[in-house]
Amino acid sequence: MAGITFNPILAVVLIPLLTAPLLALLPGYRISARINVLAALATLLAAASLFFVERPPPGNYLLVDDLNIVFIVLNTFVAFTTSVFSASYIGHEMETGRLPISYLRFYHAMYQMLAFAMNLAFVANNLGLMWVGVEVATLTTVLMVGIYRTPAALEAAWKYFILGSVGIALALFGTILVYMAAQPVVGEGNNAMLWTVLIANVAAFDPALLNLAFVFLLLGYGTKMGLAPLHAWLPDAHAEGPTPISAVLSGLLLNVALYALLRYKLLLAASPGALAPGPLMMLMGLISLLFAAFMLYRRRDIKRLFAYSSIEHMGIITFAFGMGGVLANFAGLLHMVMHSLTKSAIFFAVGHIAQIKGTQNIADIRGLTATHPVLGWGLVAGVLAITGMPPMGIFTSEFLVVSSTITHAPWLTIALVLGLLVALGALLLRLGGLAFGEPSGSTAAVKASYVPLYAHLTLVLIAGVYLPPVLVLWFQHVAALLG
Amino acid sequence: MEGLVFDIAHSLAGGLVLVSFMMLYQDRLFALINIFAIQAVLLALSVAWQAYMQDAPHLYITAAIALLFKAIVIPIALHRIIKQLGIHREIEPVVGIGSTMFIGIGLVALSMVVMLRVTGQAAPVAREDLAFALSVILLGMLMMVTRRNAVGQVIGFMSLENGLVLAATGAKGMPLVVEISVAFSVLIAFIVIGIFLFRIRERFDTVDLSALDSHRGGQ
Numbered sequence: 001m002a003g004i005t006f007n008p009i010l011a012v013v014l015i016p017l018l019t020a021p022l023l024a025l026l027p028g029y030r031i032s033a034r035i036n037v038l039a040a041l042a043t044l045l046a047a048a049s050l051f052f053v054e055r056p057p058p059g060n061y062l063l064v065d066d067l068n069i070v071f072i073v074l075n076t077f078v079a080f081t082t083s084v085f086s087a088s089y090i091g092h093e094m095e096t097g098r099l100p101i102s103y104l105r106f107y108h109a110m111y112q113m114l115a116f117a118m119n120l121a122f123v124a125n126n127l128g129l130m131w132v133g134v135e136v137a138t139l140t141t142v143l144m145v146g147i148y149r150t151p152a153a154l155e156a157a158w159k160y161f162i163l164g165s166v167g168i169a170l171a172l173f174g175t176i177l178v179y180m181a182a183q184p185v186v187g188e189g190n191n192a193m194l195w196t197v198l199i200a201n202v203a204a205f206d207p208a209l210l211n212l213a214f215v216f217l218l219l220g221y222g223t224k225m226g227l228a229p230l231h232a233w234l235p236d237a238h239a240e241g242p243t244p245i246s247a248v249l250s251g252l253l254l255n256v257a258l259y260a261l262l263r264y265k266l267l268l269a270a271s272p273g274a275l276a277p278g279p280l281m282m283l284m285g286l287i288s289l290l291f292a293a294f295m296l297y298r299r300r301d302i303k304r305l306f307a308y309s310s311i312e313h314m315g316i317i318t319f320a321f322g323m324g325g326v327l328a329n330f331a332g333l334l335h336m337v338m339h340s341l342t343k344s345a346i347f348f349a350v351g352h353i354a355q356i357k358g359t360q361n362i363a364d365i366r367g368l369t370a371t372h373p374v375l376g377w378g379l380v381a382g383v384l385a386i387t388g389m390p391p392m393g394i395f396t397s398e399f400l401v402v403s404s405t406i407t408h409a410p411w412l413t414i415a416l417v418l419g420l421l422v423a424l425g426a427l428l429l430r431l432g433g434l435a436f437g438e439p440s441g442s443t444a445a446v447k448a449s450y451v452p453l454y455a456h457l458t459l460v461l462i463a464g465v466y467l468p469p470v471l472v473l474w475f476q477h478v479a480a481l482l483g
Numbered sequence: 484m485e486g487l488v489f490d491i492a493h494s495l496a497g498g499l500v501l502v503s504f505m506m507l508y509q510d511r512l513f514a515l516i517n518i519f520a521i522q523a524v525l526l527a528l529s530v531a532w533q534a535y536m537q538d539a540p541h542l543y544i545t546a547a548i549a550l551l552f553k554a555i556v557i558p559i560a561l562h563r564i565i566k567q568l569g570i571h572r573e574i575e576p577v578v579g580i581g582s583t584m585f586i587g588i589g590l591v592a593l594s595m596v597v598m599l600r601v602t603g604q605a606a607p608v609a610r611e612d613l614a615f616a617l618s619v620i621l622l623g624m625l626m627m628v629t630r631r632n633a634v635g636q637v638i639g640f641m642s643l644e645n646g647l648v649l650a651a652t653g654a655k656g657m658p659l660v661v662e663i664s665v666a667f668s669v670l671i672a673f674i675v676i677g678i679f680l681f682r683i684r685e686r687f688d689t690v691d692l693s694a695l696d697s698h699r700g701g702q
Contacts, residue, residue: 128659132666139670162636165670166624169643172663173620176650179657180602180609188656208601 008053009062009123011046012072015039016116024109029094029101032108033087039112040080043119047076058196063125066478071259072122074337078251078344079115081452085348086111086244088449092355093242103147107242114140114248121256127175127193130260134171134224137253138164145241156236163223163233171220171260177213178267181205198267207273214277217264218284224257226311227318228288238307239360243351246303250310251344255336258314262321262482269324269483281322286412288315289419296426301360302353305430306346309386312423313339319416320401321482323408329479331400334467338393338460339386345456346382349375352448357441362430367439372446376435378453383431385460387424393463488536492608495529496615496649500591503622503642507587508580512565512572512634516558519638523553526645533652536608542652545664549648552668553641561634578629590621612653619646641671 019039026032050072055064064072090107093099099107114137121133142164146157175193182192185204191197202210219230226234238246261281268277292312299305317339320332352375353368354360368376385392398420405413502522509515527550534542565572576583594617602610623643627636644667651660 126659128657128663132659132662135666135670158633162627162640165640166627166643169620169640169647172647173617173650176647176654176657177613180613180654183655183657190658192656193658206603208603212597212601 006053007056008046008049009056009064012043012050012076012119013062013116013123015043015046016112016119020109020112020116023112024105026105029090029104032105033090036108036111037080037083037087040076040083040115043115044073044076044080047072047119058125058194060190060194061126061129062123063196064123066474067262067481068122068259070333070337070474070478071255072119074340075118075122075252075255076115078340079118079248081455082244082247082251082344082348083111085247085351085449085452086242088447089242089244089351089355092352092447096355098148099242107144107147110140110144111244114144114253118252118256122259125195126190127178127195127198127263130263131168131172131175134221134256134260135168137256138168138224141237141241141245141249141253144245145237147242148240150240152236153240156233156240160233160237163230167220167223167230169220170216170223174213174216174220174264177209177216178264181209181213195263195267199270202267202270203272205271207271207275210268210271210274214264214268214275214280218261218277218280221257221261221264222284225254225261225314225318226288227284227314228291228311231288231292231311234311235304235307238310239301239303243303243347243354246307247344247347247351250307250347251340254310254314255340258317258321258336261318265321266482278322278324281318282409282412283322285315285317285319285322286415286419288312289319290315290415290422293419293423293426296423297429299430300362302350302362302365302434303347303360305362305427306343306350306386309423309427310339310343312419313343313386315419316398316401316416320404323404324483325404325408326476326479327400327404328408329482330475331397331404333475333478334463335394335397335401338397338463341456341460342382342385342392342394345453345460346379346386348449348453348456349379349382352446353379356444356446359441362434364441365434366437366441367435369435371439371443374450375446375448375453378450378457380431380435381457382453383427385457385464387427388420391461391464393460393467396464396467489608492529492532492536493611495525495532496612496653498525499529499645499649500615500618500622503619503626503646504584504587506626506638506642507583507622507629510574510576510580512574512632513562515574515635515638516561519642520554520558522642522645523549523557526648527554529649530652533612537655539656541661544661545648545652548661548664548668549645552672553645557641557671561638565634574630574632574635576629577631583625583629587622587625590625591618594618594621606655609653609655613650616646616650616653619643619649622646637671644671 023032050064050069117133117136121130124130124133142157142161145160146153179192182198182205186192186197186201223230238249265277268274289312292308295308317332317336320328357365385394388394388398405416505518527546530542530546530549595614598614598617602613620643623639623646626639630636648664651657
C-alpha cells in the first residue's frame, strides 16, 4: 500500500503520528501551537481529498468506505477548528500560569496522538486495530484530563482511567468472541478479523457467540460513549481537563466509540440467527436521554452541565441508530454531525468564559451578553441550537428522530419527547442566568478566537435552513447502508 | 497424548482462576503483589503452552512479556513505590472478605454457564479457556470494585488484563495478540507507575482513593 503515490488514508493516520514526536521535542509555545494547527489542517485536507481520489481497495489493515468517510471528515474538521481554539486558550493558560511551560510540549504532542488514534480507529479494517485506536485515544485523553494536577483533576483522570480501562477491556473480550465466531468459517489468522471479510460471511457464524460478543461490545464501547449507567467518568473528565479537550471529547471521542458500535451492529444485523441489536441500543439510548435530561437541573458547574448534555445527545443518537430504517439512520447521522459541531462550539465559548470569570460555577457567571457580547451571544446561539430550536440543524435532526419514532414505536415517542423537553427546560433556565441579568465578575477583554465558534454555528445554521442536496443524497446512501 | 496436552492447558488456566480467588482475600499490599506475580508466572506458562500446542511461535513473545514485565518488573516497581511513598500497607476492602468470596463464586459459576453454553461449536480447549478467561476478567473487575486503594485497583486491572491475554491466546490463530499485549503493557507502565501514583503522591498523603473522593469538584 505504501508507495510514492499520495495515499490519503495513510496521510490521515501518518501526519498526526509524525507530528506528535516533533511537537514533543520543540520548545516554545508559539511555534508548537502553530505546527499543531498546521498539522490538523493538513490532516483535514488529506481527509477531504478522500472524496475525490479513487479509493484504494480495502487492505489488510485499512479501509475507506462510504460510512467512515463521514466520520473521518467530521473528525479532522473539528480537530482542526479545536486546534485553532486551543492555541488562544492555551496562550491564556500560560499567561495566568495555570499550565507550566514544561507541560506544553506534552500537551501538543498528546493532541496529535489523540488525532492519530481517532483516525486510526476510523480507517481500520481490522477490528483489532480499531480497538487499538480506541485504546490509545483513551490513554491520551486520560493524560490530558489530569494535566492541571489539581486534586479534582486527578480524581477525574483516575475515574476515567479505571472506567475507561474496564470499558476497553470488555470491548476487547467482545472482539475476541467475534473472532472465535468467525474462525471456523473463514479460517484462522488475519482474515477472521477483517471487517470486509466478516460482513461477507457473517451469515454462517454461530449466532449465540455473536450475541454474547455484542453484549460485551455494547457495554465496552457504551462506556466510552458515556451511555448511562456507564457514564460516571464523563462529566468529571469534561469538567476538570483543559477545555479544548472537553470539546474534543464531546465532539469527537464519543463518536469514535459510536462508530465502533455501528460496525458491530451491521455485523449482527447481517446474521439471520443473531439477536436484533436495535432494541438494546434503543433502551440504553432512551435511559441515557432521560437520565441526563433530569440530571441537567442539578448541575452547578458550567462544563459539567454541557457534559451531561452530551450524554443526552449520545442517547438520542444511539436511540436513532438502534431504531434503524433509512429515516432514523439519516436522522442519527445528521444529529451526530450537528451535535459534534454545536457542542464543540459551546465548549469554545465556555472555555473563554471560564477563563475571563476565573470560575466554572454557573451561579457566579451572569450577564455575559452585556459584558462580552461576542462570546455571550455565541453561547446563546450555541445553547439554543443544542436544545433543538429552529432554525438550527439540530431541530431538523431531532424532528426526524421524533417523526420516525412515531411510525416505528409510537409509545416511545412520549418518553423521547419528554426527555427532549426536560433537557430544553434545564438548559434554557441556566442560559437565562448565564447570558442575561446583572453582570458579575471580571469584565476584562479577552484575546479569544471567535472564528472556530462562529464557523461551527454558521454550519449548523446552514444545515438547519438548507441542507445541500449532495449531502442529503450522501447521507441517504449511508443511512441505507446502515440498514 | 492429546489428553495430556489438553489437561495441562486446562490446569494452567484453572490455576489462574484459583490465584484470582487468592487475590480477593488478601488484606496486605505486599502479599497481594506477590500473588499477582504468581498469577503472571502462571499466565506466562499458560501462554507458552498454547504457543506449543498451536505451534504458534509468536505467542512465546507474549509469554515472555508476561513473565518479564508482569511477573518481575511491575511487582518490583510496585514494592519500591510503596516503600518510598510510605503508602499504607493494609488494604481496606469496601465489602467484607466473606461476601466478596461469595460474589466471586457466583461470577465464576455465571461465566461457566454462559460460556460453555454459547461456545458449543468451538474447539473444546478454546471453550474451556474462554470460560476460565471470563472468570478471571470478572474476578479482576470485582477486585477493582471492592478495593479503595489505588494500588489494589491497579492490580485488579492487571489481573483482568491477564484474563484477556488468556482469552486472546486461547482463540486459535488470532492476529495482533502480541501487539495487543504490548499495547496493554504500555498502558499499564505509562499510566500506572509513571504518572498516577507519582502525581497522586504529590498532592495527597496516601493513595487511598477515599481521600480523593473528598475533593470532588462542584457537582
